[in-house]
Amino acid sequence: MIRTVNLSKIFRTDEVETTALNNVSFEIKEGEFVAIMGPSGCGKSTLLNILGLLDNPTSGKYYFLENEIAKASEKQRAGMRKHNIGFVFQNFNLIDELNVYENVELPLIYLGMSASERRKRIEDVLEQMQIMHRKKHFPLQLSGGQQQRVAVARAVVAKPHLILADEPTGNLDSAHGEEVMNLLDDLNRKGTTIVMVTHSQRDAEYAHRIVRLFDGQIINENIRSSFVETIV
């Protein structure tokens, strides 16, 4: 599903040049649950942004669903993103002006789905996330755990092939964090590919494979299940 070849990302300002990623090459197969770990500033979030078509690499190739992304326009990338990728963030990133129902509805609106079809999907996913009873509430009225469940609901409502999670439990206590990780695990068991950036070793235990980054390069990969093959 995902393949990168010598992917690099350099951030340039007037005076400073920072290499966030340095010739990163790896593959992720459909149905995998991959955790990306590393110290702060090693390039984890940068890699996740590129995988999520939110940012462009400076050099190298990135293949997503067999399509080479470097050649894609902003419009094409937005199109691929909304049809195929869901995002879960550390700080939830819900829109405060919209209630739970409306937040989850957003991706479906951008997909041009009809109101009746949207309603059905949203209600299904809210039931799944056990947050249906709060559908009219606004994010500021919810606990951290509840907000993250809404974020997960929003990420999956469009039935994406891939979910990218950037430290999904970073702002949660252990109980709520475990709740969210169980949700992600459940989704993965049902076939959704998940790539998760995390600092938490405990969260990483949910993944099939852990990829370690350091100074923008992959230094290590631990395969935890028999599902994947070795990647250099």
Place this chain on the structure above:
Amino acid sequence: MFRNYLKIALRNLARQRFYSLINIIGLTFGITSFLLITLYVQHETGFDRYIPKNERIFRVVEIQNEEGVGEQHVAITMGPLAAALRSDFPEVENTVRLLLTGKIPVQYGSKQFNEDNCFITDASIIPIFNIQLLAGNRNTALTEAHSVIISEILAKRYFGSVAAAMGKPLRILNKETFTVTGVMQNFPENCHLQCSMFIALRTFEKEKEFDWLKDWGNNSLITYVLLREGADVNRLETKLPVFIKRHITDNDEEYSSLDMYLQPLKDIHLHSNHIKFQIQHKQGNIKWVHLFSFIAVLVLLVACVNFINIAIARSVKRSKEVGMRKVLGANRSNLIYHFIGESLIITIFSVFLSVGLVELLLPRFNAVLGTHLLIDFVHNGLFNYGLLLIVIVTSLLSGSYPAFYLSKFSPAVVLKGSYRGKNKAKFLQKTLVVFQFSISVIMIFSVLVIVAQLRFTSVKDLGYNPENVVGIPIYEAKALQKSEILKNEILKNPSVKSVAFSSNANGASGTQGGVYTSDSIRKRCMVRYGFVDYNFFKMMEIPLVEGRYFQPEFATDSTAAVIVNEAVVREFGWDKPLGKKIKFIGDEVPDEFTVVGVIRNYHYYSLHSVIEPAAFFIYPERFNTLLVKINDHKPNATITRIENIWKKNFPESPFEYFFIKQQIHSQYTTEENVLIVFIYFTFLSLVISCMGLYGLASLVLEQRTREIGIRKVVGGSIFQIGKLMIQDFLVLVILAGVIGSPVAFVLSNNLLNNFAYHIQITVFYFIYSIFSVLLIALITVGIKAAKVASANPVFALKYE
């Protein structure tokens, strides 16, 4: 999708009440100003357009070039002109002549009124100006001598109803009886003429007193022509020089230079300030229309700029939302529509509020400008289109930059939380603040100049003393016949210091004519005629430069003496003017007059006009004003006693009076009204700019909360931190002052050019306007900066 935008926009408005209020109030004020001015401009530019065939109706204007006055455009023409135009030019379908009578006594039975806006005119006035008759035959109403058409208002005042007026006799000008042959609809406000009575010109065509109607040398009538359909007015105008030569200049030495042109009817109201001797009810000025339109656009722009600035400043806060929407699949155009949609919702809301505010303000606005503007959604389709245009343009203007700017955000950058705004956008913000405050500088500067000019008009030495002088108009000959009796009776009152008679309160009659002197090289000069009695100059304290005033001891003073002003002496180049003789071109007065005195130039008209040469005579038949100088202790009591004397002598004539000083003051009513409008819009633009600046400062300072906290922790005082926060904004305001001042200077000079005598713009105006704006900005930003600088640093550091 639109429902989603609407929901978010409304919730955003509610959540960010402070900034929403700034936007809505700013836009409402801006749109209100724009709507008010639009109504005014629509009214002013729509004069006379309701008349069918208005595009084919023209007023004849003469261009005279005479020594003493130079080139002047005059709207009065000769009696025979209309008929000659009809016979010589097939392009001319019809003509009409009008003679304004001034206020005249009109009697019905025992009732007597002094009526204004009365005209002696041809019967063709009815078809050309499409006069609507409520009673009478439009084909014959004015064709016969001694016929008169009156307005609906007069009909009801005199006779109780329109029907009752028909066939009734009216004694007009204390001379003759006329029959009411028609009642016309009251003239609409948007006609350059306001007429309450038309008197048939035919009545006077054979009267000796009106022999001048046949004289090509006498200009007293306004002439309008109606051209045939398809006629080319420019081509017709090219034939006028030959026409003039044939009929006028070849036969008449009165004119040293004469030309004519045809002024379109639709231009009369706004484009006639350069024309003398007109009969418009209210003179508009295209300059004011342009100026007000310019101001309206500026104030609206200031409001839109607020919107843009606040949107850019809030972009840091909204960047995450934008980033998330992109992550969730929104493309750039989705976001652009979203933000323009928000702008549209706020604009529509503001428009609704504005319409309400306009309704509230219209009575006051109308009172200031002397109009009757109103919002009429049913009949004023143009206004409705204008509203729609305002909604579209304002939302696009306000919303486009933020929409395009915000929609460009890269989700990867903004979601990291490190976005702090782009330099290009910050530069734009600063530019817009400078723009807003430049406008404030321009408007404050202009207000200061207008106030100073108006103060100048009230304190400038006019060359005479109108203090405590009451003018009593005389409309009938019998009052003049009893002038000595009146004078003696009035003088018995110890509160009365002096009494005099004159033509108009200022001594100048309003008519002009050519004179020449034969005492040196023969030279012509156009002079204003003034008709005064022996006491006028002394009473009005007009100083003598040479010679003497008129005196009854000199028998020839009343028949062959003239007093001239300095302008006449300058024009003729006299070293020793006393004893010089002047002759008149024309039959106005007897032939030759000897100069017995020279008076200092005085402003017999307003400071808008240069003092032209004037010659004064004793000619009681032309007196129309009784002047009484009274003590200022009990003016009302004194006036009541004068009124009693008047009523005793003239029981049927209504008594009217005015204070000369107030009449002089009323010459500047237009400028005073412009000042009021200017002050209103200056205040508005300042309020909007300050609101915007406060909002902007709030947002910017909020973004620097962490910095402020750190500075406090390391020892910064409130004053030091406050100063740091303010100085960036003040630099912008100073820059605004530097940029706005030259524009203000040019604009103000343009305003002052309406006056022949005006103040000089000194450096004081620049300093004062920049300082005012700086002070206002300092207070606006200072309040917020002080609050932020005083905040607990712990809170500030926790903020991040």
